[in-house]
Amino acid sequence: MKKIILLTIFSTLLLSSDSELLKRIEALEKELLTLKMMAVQNNKEIKKTIPEIKIAVEENTQEIQDNAPILEKTERKTILDKLNLSPELEIRVDQFDYKVGNIAGENTLIYSGPYTGQTRRTNYSKHFDPAAAIKFRINMDAKVDKQLSFHGNLLFSTSSQSNQRLCILSRDIKSQTSTSAFDVERAYFDYVPNISSKYPFTLSAGLLPTTGGTPMQFAQNTKRKSMFPALVFDMNTYGIIGTQKIAKDTFVRAIAAKAYTLRAAYYPYQCNRENIDNADIIGLYADTKFDFLGDSLLSFGVNLLHDFKAHPYLGPDVGSSDAHNLGNIFTYGLGIDIQKFISDDITFFAHSALSNPHGNGAIDDYQIAADGDVSDGLTASGITGFSEASYAQGTMIKSDGYSFYTGAKYGITPTINIGAEYNYGSKYWFSATQGAEDMYNKLATRGHVGEIYGMWKFHKNLQTKIGYMYTNENYTGSGWHFGEPVSKDGTQSVGYMTLKAKF
DSSP states (O other): OHHHHHHHHHHHHHHHHHHHHHHHHHHHHHHHHHHHHHHHHHHHHHHHHHHHHHHHHHHHHHHHHHHHHHHHHHHHHHHHHHEEEEEEEEEEEEEEEEEEEEETTOOOBOOSSTTTTSBSSSSEEEEOOOEEEEEEEEEEEEEOSSSEEEEEEEEEEEESOHHHHSSSOOTTOOOOOOOEEEEEEEEEEEEOTTTTSSSOEEEEEEEOOOSSBTTGGGGGTSOOSBSSOTTTOOOEEEEEEEEEEEETTEEEEEEEEEEEOOOGGGOSOOTTOEEEEEEEEEEEEEEEEEESSSEEEEEEEEEEEEEEEEEEOOOTTOOGGGOOOOEEEEEEEEEEEEESOSSTTEEEEEEEEEEEEEEOSOOEEOBOOOSSOGGGOBOTTSSBOSBSSGGGEESBOOSOEEEEEEEEEEESSSSEEEEEEEEEEOTTOOOSOTTOSSTTOGGGOSEEEEEEEEEEEEETTEEEEEEEEEEEEEESOTTOOBSOOOEEEEEEEEEEEEEEEEO
């Protein structure tokens, strides 16, 4: 009996469980059917939407293509609106005379040509033909925003005097065809990260503004083109400059750069100058403005030419492969410029510098070898030499040198100025002025240089200048960093006239 009752209860529970299970299965089947119907509907909508999306993409692509020229033109217009162009043209005519007496130890003779048997570098004079030179610049400036600006210029130069003056002066001057040159002279940006600071810092990088420094601008009626004093440092460079304002009108500048020289055609007269093959530059400079006998600018600087290698302009036969790294040269300088000196019409300046060489014992040799036959004009290494005298070869100059540069300008009227300048370089003076815009690089002279000039600005964009420069060289090797200088009795006189237009 008990077994029958238990079996009945189990059967009832089993039937009840099967009924619940069937209900759950039916519910799941209904949910699955619903999901299938939703998937079919969504698939229909997606198929319907894809063509619409394709049409929209094609329409947007065509719109972008149609607007691209407009956007590009607008972008160019924005750049051109920020870029200021300023053309500048200078035409120069000059007359040059050279006379040399004795040079200690110099006895080099000429062994061929019309001057055979005569001395090459002593006891002669030469009257050069009048010559013309033209320089054309396009100056560029762009103010990108409050923090960033761009500066640069393109330079074209040509001259008729190259065929007479492309080497060291001698009775039988080497020559080559007159040429023209076109190049980028400067291209750099200024970035001020803390523009709102009372003491902002400026980072400059690129082809740097390191030529045409103070006080060279006074004789040109322009603003200074370099933040460095010209007597200490006037070279073409690429690298970086950091400028920190430390007080009102007081700035400290540091430079790390490489020096280079523009093409030879930029320098129609190449005495007093070398072609730089290598120089690592590190410099620290400071200047401040204050009221002392007028509006004064006091500047100080120290400059290092590290691993200095350069060769003199001795014509096409001598190049960089004939030069060596001779060591390092420090240059120290101090100067003051005073505008409105005593009266509003007078500008006065005085600068001094010291060159401090440190040679490494290596030698540059351009001395014609005394090997029994000097008529071939070759050095011991087989390159073309320029003198049999000992000053044509040697290590880096071994002693300190010094220089002094002073001048004044007087404004007769607002448009007419007259001026006078004088500079002196000692026996061992070496100037880091291989990039000087002055055609004769007068600040490199080992001896005395005097110059007088008059300027007339007869139009707001036009100016003419007439001047005369006289040079008395006391020692050989002006502008060269090697060899032992010897006494020299040489004079140069230059009369010139320029016409300059700037817009």
